[in-house]
Amino acid sequence: MALVLTEEQTMLRDAARDFLNARAPLSHLRQLRDEGVAEGFSRELWAEMVEMGWAAIIIPETFGGLDYGYTGLGLVLEETGRTLTPSPLLSTAMLGASALMLSDNEVACAEWLPQIAAGKKLLAVAFEESDQHRPATVNCSAEPRPSGFTLNGNKTAVIDGHVADAFIVSARTRRGENLSEGVSLFLVPGDSPGLSMTNTELLDNHQSCEIHLDRVSVDRIQLLGPLHGGCPILQKVLDRGRIGMAAEMLGIAQETFERTMQYLKERKQFGVPIGVFQALQHRAAILFGEIELCKSAILKALQAVDEDSDEVPILASLAKAKCGQTAGLATAEGIQMHGGIGMTDEFDIGFFIKRWRSLNQQLGDSRYHLDRFATLKGY
Amino acid sequence: MSEDLSTFRAEVRDWLAENCPEEMRSPLRSEKEACWGGRNFTFQSEAQRLWLERMGKKGWTAPAWPEEYGGGGLNREQVKVLKQEMTRINARGALYSFGISMLGPALLKYGNEEQKHKFLPSIVRGEIRWCQGYSEPNAGSDLANLQAPAVDMGDHYILNGSKIWTSYGDYGDWMFCLVRTDPQATKHQGISFMLFDMQTPGITVKPILLISGRSPFCEVFFEDVKIPKDQQVGELNKGWSIAKYLLTHEREMISWSGLSTSGTKSIGEIAMETIGGSDGTLDDAFMRADIAKFELDEMAFALTIERARDEVKAGVSLGAVSSWYKYFGTELNKQRYNLLMDINGNEALAWTGEASGDGKLARDWLRTKGNSIEGGTSEIQLNIVAKHILGLPG
Numbered sequence: 001m002a003l004v005l006t007e008e009q010t011m012l013r014d015a016a017r018d019f020l021n022a023r024a025p026l027s028h029l030r031q032l033r034d035e036g037v038a039e040g041f042s043r044e045l046w047a048e049m050v051e052m053g054w055a056a057i058i059i060p061e062t063f064g065g066l067d068y069g070y071t072g073l074g075l076v077l078e079e080t081g082r083t084l085t086p087s088p089l090l091s092t093a094m095l096g097a098s099a100l101m102l103s104d105n106e107v108a109c110a111e112w113l114p115q116i117a118a119g120k121k122l123l124a125v126a127f128e129e130s131d132q133h134r135p136a137t138v139n140c141s142a143e144p145r146p147s148g149f150t151l152n153g154n155k156t157a158v159i160d161g162h163v164a165d166a167f168i169v170s171a172r173t174r175r176g177e178n179l180s181e182g183v184s185l186f187l188v189p190g191d192s193p194g195l196s197m198t199n200t201e202l203l204d205n206h207q208s209c210e211i212h213l214d215r216v217s218v219d220r221i222q223l224l225g226p227l228h229g230g231c232p233i234l235q236k237v238l239d240r241g242r243i244g245m246a247a248e249m250l251g252i253a254q255e256t257f258e259r260t261m262q263y264l265k266e267r268k269q270f271g272v273p274i275g276v277f278q279a280l281q282h283r284a285a286i287l288f289g290e291i292e293l294c295k296s297a298i299l300k301a302l303q304a305v306d307e308d309s310d311e312v313p314i315l316a317s318l319a320k321a322k323c324g325q326t327a328g329l330a331t332a333e334g335i336q337m338h339g340g341i342g343m344t345d346e347f348d349i350g351f352f353i354k355r356w357r358s359l360n361q362q363l364g365d366s367r368y369h370l371d372r373f374a375t376l377k378g379y
Numbered sequence: 380m381s382e383d384l385s386t387f388r389a390e391v392r393d394w395l396a397e398n399c400p401e402e403m404r405s406p407l408r409s410e411k412e413a414c415w416g417g418r419n420f421t422f423q424s425e426a427q428r429l430w431l432e433r434m435g436k437k438g439w440t441a442p443a444w445p446e447e448y449g450g451g452g453l454n455r456e457q458v459k460v461l462k463q464e465m466t467r468i469n470a471r472g473a474l475y476s477f478g479i480s481m482l483g484p485a486l487l488k489y490g491n492e493e494q495k496h497k498f499l500p501s502i503v504r505g506e507i508r509w510c511q512g513y514s515e516p517n518a519g520s521d522l523a524n525l526q527a528p529a530v531d532m533g534d535h536y537i538l539n540g541s542k543i544w545t546s547y548g549d550y551g552d553w554m555f556c557l558v559r560t561d562p563q564a565t566k567h568q569g570i571s572f573m574l575f576d577m578q579t580p581g582i583t584v585k586p587i588l589l590i591s592g593r594s595p596f597c598e599v600f601f602e603d604v605k606i607p608k609d610q611q612v613g614e615l616n617k618g619w620s621i622a623k624y625l626l627t628h629e630r631e632m633i634s635w636s637g638l639s640t641s642g643t644k645s646i647g648e649i650a651m652e653t654i655g656g657s658d659g660t661l662d663d664a665f666m667r668a669d670i671a672k673f674e675l676d677e678m679a680f681a682l683t684i685e686r687a688r689d690e691v692k693a694g695v696s697l698g699a700v701s702s703w704y705k706y707f708g709t710e711l712n713k714q715r716y717n718l719l720m721d722i723n724g725n726e727a728l729a730w731t732g733e734a735s736g737d738g739k740l741a742r743d744w745l746r747t748k749g750n751s752i753e754g755g756t757s758e759i760q761l762n763i764v765a766k767h768i769l770g771l772p773g
Contacts, residue, residue: 261769272773276772277773281761285762285769296685297682300682318678321675322676371668374674377647379650
């Protein structure tokens, strides 16, 4: 597949950009924060996004979706990175829908996917148990009982857990020598008896939560994918999420960069626009190139998911590591090059570095993915 | 269309099977094995001579050039097929040539019919080897400051002054050269683009010894060199546009050097074989991290070049972005050789002797230091990106 957007994809991206600029520019996030909106996002806005079809982009038509592919969803996520629009796109439309689709559990798909596509339900994936990204370290247990399982344990860093109608939970069903064996995935309704949670507001005004599972019963039909075979599915789900997050970081990098370039042309010191100084020009030029690298990595990774290529894991790590580094550089340089106003809350640039920090650390930071990249490359 | 293409592919395959000598079906082991052609070139083997002769006759050394100038007359898709089929059998390039990569595109765009017919066919057949006369002792990064005067004498010009950093000037049969034809004009005006035979009386060539112990560059001195007027290309005093156009091609060519060529091992693989690993992980954690950072950028850069090529196909022009390719490609290549030196440890230090191929790695490493200087320094490329892509003032 050529590494260029099709006309249709370009139209989708432009429509997303127009919608977000009109309905949810950065001032929207600022307002949610200043007003202390508890959920951290606007349900009305989400309904409009659903109306645009965004919750249904990757979902097959048989389950009420658009079957438009990950490249389309990636483009929308990239645009939400530019405006920092908070929504359940990542948790539900990307991670949750992917988990159901990859599980091949027809019953769960038939029940949940149409409701996700229609914006009626939200999902959250709960797999993390420590502050470091260790998806194969699963101590949460699922003990068999007649017609189902009993779940016990804790999960942390659950994105959008505070609004989830159901959780996709990884739990150990068998202990063995290999960490990644003996893990299974379960769909756990949010109102299950024995399930409780603690919410935390994050630096980027998003919410994350810990969930506690105390003798939570699930039916056998809520097992997603093969028994003991949850890790490979989880990795696939996470890779899709990593690419989605990387796409959002690409949006952050581009928006911050463009705002900063504008400032270099406008801001005058010593009687000249500060953009004439080579010390700034060269850093800007280097950043331009890093962003070009990210664009290629993202597009290739999204296309690989749509083609279900074997290259998805390495491309996911490439995209997450590279976009993490670049958006980190772009936001840090954004503040530095804006000087004094760059560090004020009143000015918008600081919002970008906060969101980048969250996205970079969730689902494995740049260093984690460099390590994984090396391992996948055979050294 | 696709049917035509598969017919073409079959033809290419048959032709290559019949015409590509067995010895030419393996990657170059070193720069020395490359065929550069020209009047004084000594072929290393009959196979090398035959391969050039056959490819040249077919026009496939410059597959995209029009047939009337000796080229292959192939369209973009066909060129791609030819490259794929050559790669498939590991066929070497039949000819390495500044005539093809640099002068040719400029002549096709700016030359008159007579010049195209006179110069292009001998480039395709590898009969004339070209060298580039651009930089001068006081015109390096500030190339437009070049001074070598060519004075109008009625039916010819008389050239004086000198050029420096002329790649393989000592092997060049002809030179394409930037000269000053109007000393009164502002520096970007008053430059003209001229071609001349290096055997013209008054030309002296002196190789420059580099830190690698090799001399890929020369100084060239001109003393009353006579250049016929029909060897001036494009408009008089407008040579800077040709120079810029040609530099774009040069940068793209240099930037490809940042990519490891197919068939060669990745740095990670080399490290595993040389240093060793346990459980599939390299036994040097810091080295492993450095290699991963490098390979991450290398992969992203390869994808970016793939994307650029696809965008060009879709009708987007590259323009100033070539400066960034030049910058990034050469910086990557320097990193690659730094890593190779690190990986090979004490063995990498050898300078002479058969085992090291007369210190090939050490010399290649030192040679890469020039990558980010020749063809415009990294700093100049970043200036171009800042001004012409980002629109920064100054």
